[in-house]
Amino acid sequence: MGLDEYDDIILDFDARPYAQRMLSEDFLHELKRASLGQEMVAVGIVCMLVATYLLTALQPTLWRSFIVVLLEPAGWFTLWEGLSQLLFYSKDTKPNLVFYRKMSNAKIGFVSVG
Numbered sequence: 678m679g680l681d682e683y684d685d686i687i688l689d690f691d692a693r694p695y696a697q698r699m700l701s702e703d704f705l706h707e708l709k710r711a712s713l714g715q716e717m718v719a720v721g722i723v724c725m726l727v728a729t730y731l732l733t734a735l736q737p738t739l740w741r742s743f744i745v746v747l748l749e750p751a752g753w754f755t756l757w758e759g760l761s762q763l764l765f766y767s768k769d770t771k772p773n774l775v776f777y778r779k780m781s782n783a784k785i786g787f788v789s790v791g
Contacts, residue, residue, distance in 0.1 A: 714762035721756025724748045 728748035731741045 714759045714766070717755045717759025717762065719759075721752045721754070721759060724752030724755065728752060 725748070728745045731745050731748075735741060
């Protein structure tokens with residue numbers, strides 16, 4: 678998400694000074710969505726590193742083998758699911774971002790009828 682100006686991250690209708698304005702819900706939602714894929718990739722890599730360490734650096738025991746059996750598929754799943762979110766779901770939100778950009782620049786007025 679590209680930010681062109683400060684108004685892209687704060688609520689436009691908040692009349693308080695800039696330092697006291699609230700952040701836009703859309704901006705916060707996009708930050709959470711974007712970071713979820715990155716956090717999932719990192720968790721997957723950590724799971725696989727721990728499994729590799731348990732397999733190679735320590736003497737095998739039943740408990741360590743069990744942990745490795747749990748960590749390997751968890752690591753692969755979170756790694757690939759995180760990459761999937763980063764690569765494919767980010768394309769789905771681009772039309773929404775274009776729409777929100779257009780709406781943020783729209784001038785809307787109300788007139789009394791009758």
